[in-house]
Amino acid sequence: MKIIIMGCGRVGARLASLLDEDGHEVIVLDNDTYSFRRLPASFGGTALYGNGIDEEALKKAGIEDADMFVALTQGDNRNVMACQICKHIFEVPRVMCRIYDPLREEMYSALGLETLSPTKIFAQLLREKVGESPEKKAPGKKGGKK
Amino acid sequence: MYIIVIGGGRLGYYLLKALLNEGHEVLVLEKDARICKTITEELGSVCFRGDGCEAATLAEVGTGRADMLVAVTGDDEDNLVACQVAKHKHNVPRTIARLRNPQNAALFKKLGVDVTISATDIILEAIEREVPTHPATELLSLEEKDLVIVDVKISPESTTVGKAVKELTLPKGSKLALIIPAEGSARAPAPATVLQAGDQIIAVTTPETKEALQAALRGI
Numbered sequence: 047m048k049i050i051i052m053g054c055g056r057v058g059a060r061l062a063s064l065l066d067e068d069g070h071e072v073i074v075l076d077n078d079t080y081s082f083r084r085l086p087a088s089f090g091g092t093a094l095y096g097n098g099i100d101e102e103a104l105k106k107a108g109i110e111d112a113d114m115f116v117a118l119t120q121g122d123n124r125n126v127m128a129c130q131i132c133k134h135i136f137e138v139p140r141v142m143c144r145i146y147d148p149l150r151e152e153m154y155s156a157l158g159l160e161t162l163s164p165t166k167i168f169a170q171l172l173r174e175k176v177g178e179s180p181e182k183k184a185p186g187k188k189g190g191k192k
Numbered sequence: 193m194y195i196i197v198i199g200g201g202r203l204g205y206y207l208l209k210a211l212l213n214e215g216h217e218v219l220v221l222e223k224d225a226r227i228c229k230t231i232t233e234e235l236g237s238v239c240f241r242g243d244g245c246e247a248a249t250l251a252e253v254g255t256g257r258a259d260m261l262v263a264v265t266g267d268d269e270d271n272l273v274a275c276q277v278a279k280h281k282h283n284v285p286r287t288i289a290r291l292r293n294p295q296n297a298a299l300f301k302k303l304g305v306d307v308t309i310s311a312t313d314i315i316l317e318a319i320e321r322e323v324p325t326h327p328a329t330e331l332l333s334l335e336e337k338d339l340v341i342v343d344v345k346i347s348p349e350s351t352t353v354g355k356a357v358k359e360l361t362l363p364k365g366s367k368l369a370l371i372i373p374a375e376g377s378a379r380a381p382a383p384a385t386v387l388q389a390g391d392q393i394i395a396v397t398t399p400e401t402k403e404a405l406q407a408a409l410r411g412i
Contacts, residue, residue: 099269101295123245123269130272134302149247150273153280 048112050075052098052128053119057144059084061116066091073107098128104136114140122147129159193217194258196284198244198274199265200227203290207264208238219253245273247281255282264290272296275305307335328406331394340399341369344409348389351411358383362408363401370394 054076062074072091082093096103115132117125122145129143145151151163200222211218221244222228231239242249261278263271275287291310300308321329332341372378374390397405
């Protein structure tokens with residue numbers, strides 16, 4: 047698959063290298079070339095300087111025949127806008143959008159975007175951890191389960 | 193009318209002032225505490241500190257009863273999201289977004305923003321209008337009706353000089369509204385009105401037939 051990732055932060059860079067290892071054609075887009083230092087030396091994909099909310103930059107990255115687009119910048123609004131460009135203008139088959147703000151995430155999910163809120167997912171994960179009995183750590187001690 | 197303005201920058205500030213003068217109920221949403229304080233000190237409690245892209249903030253300021261939301265921050269993505277949240281979460285009937293990148297106009301329309309305004313386009317048009325040889329400029333765009341009002345100049349080279357209005361073949365949906373001669377006062381065009389070099393013609397047309405109308409009027 048040809049996958050374009052917008053935002054080469056910690057998550058973006060890691061995802062890029064994992065997908066590259068899986069044999070996908072990966073293009074990472076960032077408007078700060080310094081971010082590309084996060085990519086491992088073994089990364090075989092393309093790192094491209096450009097702004098993902100600019101149609102020209104997306105075209106340069108090859109959006110027109112991409113199978114998937116993932117938006118992972120720090121800005122919820124940038125992610126949302128880039129994803130909507132990819133979905134509605136370039137008709138990319140699959141578009142995934144990271145949105146930190148749970149309320150905004152729900153709204154755009156209702157509007158038909160495939161959205162992920164790390165805030166929600168991580169909070170839920172921690173809640174489940176809290177609910178688990180801490181058997182391994184402190185045997186015999188009280189706590190954990192209610 | 194209750195109007196919510198997103199962004200208290202220079203544009204937001206003057207817009208707020210103008211709308212208040214017209215007697216509207218206006219509220220500016222601004223993230224920066226300092227800007228908020230300045231506006232409040234100067235104009236009273238018409239500035240609310242918060243993120244205009246957050247549904248919760250918009251709920252707090254009663255966006256549900258707003259007649260209009262105008263997003264004029266410096267970032268297109270923020271303006272887009274503010275308008276979309278207002279539309280989809282709070283059913284605001286009319287949303288207006290400022291554009292930094294004129295290319296985004298089509299996308300914003302597609303995503304439900306009612307009106308987009310690009311300062312870049314407006315400045316370009318204004319400058320073009322000042323270029324004497326520029327044949328046609330768009331004066332106004334009536335987006336809901338899908339019409340534009342244009343100003344076409346008849347130059348001495350135009351083959352239509354000396355022709356009467358009824359001899360012209362105008363594209364469908366185009367209407368001549370006014371003829372402003374180089375000298376003398378403006379007049380409404382009659383079928384027998386003869387075009388002169390130096391005439392300025394104000395006409396109504398659609399964005400698609402703009403070029404065709406210009407060609408028909410100038411005959412070049």
